[in-house]
Amino acid sequence: MALQRMGIVKNYEDIRKFTVVIVGVGGVGSVTAEMLTRCGIGKVILKEMPNSEHSLTYIYGFQLILFDYDKVELANMNRLFYQPAQAGLSKVTAASMTLTRINPDVKIETYNTNITLTTQFEEFLRVLQTGGISGNRVDLVLSCVDNYEARMTINTACNELALEWFESGVSENAVCGHIQYIVPGESACFACAPPLVVASEIDEKTLKKDGVCAASLPTTMGVVAGLLVQNTLKKLLHFGTISWYLGYNALADFFPSMMIKPNPNCTDSFCLKRQEEFKNRVIEEPVCKNEE
């Protein structure tokens, strides 16, 4: 693996040990899923357990779990990834078919559900907790949804499970985007610093005018998906520096970057718990940046 030979990544093969959940396989999520599928290319490795009477066999393979409640529509064809012939299929089914053709070694699991519904939230939590390769928790959640309620649902679940996740978004005018790395307790969660509209108690649905739909550009969505997957690889394979918050302004080619600290008055009780745990961890094991 060239990335290894060039000293960028210590062990690229580790990619096959991970399970990544993508919530929302629309404009950003579907491209994210395709990039990760192509990164996970390689044969499934069967490993015999040495020194074991029962010679257990472990199967390593990169695993993607997709959630989305929507169907592919012809109107969405200015986005990348989906094809006109897939119109009418659920997005997760269409995505799974294409991704499996690209790389049959990647295991794809799909949920055609709305994660914000109470009944389906339980299933969402269970998948995050047990969806890993050996029944363990998943390694990372990527939010590629387009609304506040779904982002808050992912936030609630990840705070409860102390699971790291990336939030992503593209603005309604299609020329701005961002990604945000959320480590419960260490960086601001989605409830710590809610978007301005929500903080001002304006109902998100009232902002949408009838007959006027949001603009979208495959370019901006492609850039945001690229930033998201690049930072996902850095996190999973331990190379480079992960951006806490990275914005993209297409009009000026400006990429603002910053760290947002958790809010000690956050409304999510699990966030406050994680903040306490993080403070105690820092006291117990102070991190010396130069030794990392």
Ligand code: ATP
């Ligand atoms: P548009 O919304 O403009 O038609 P799109 O369908 O491509 O475009 P995006 O904004 O690009 O949507 O992607 C967001 C994706 O997140 C959509 O596929 C949507 O179905 C999915 N999504 C949003 N909320 C939820 C939810 N609560 N549960 C599951 N999937 C969700």
Ligand code: ZN
């Ligand atoms: Zn918070």
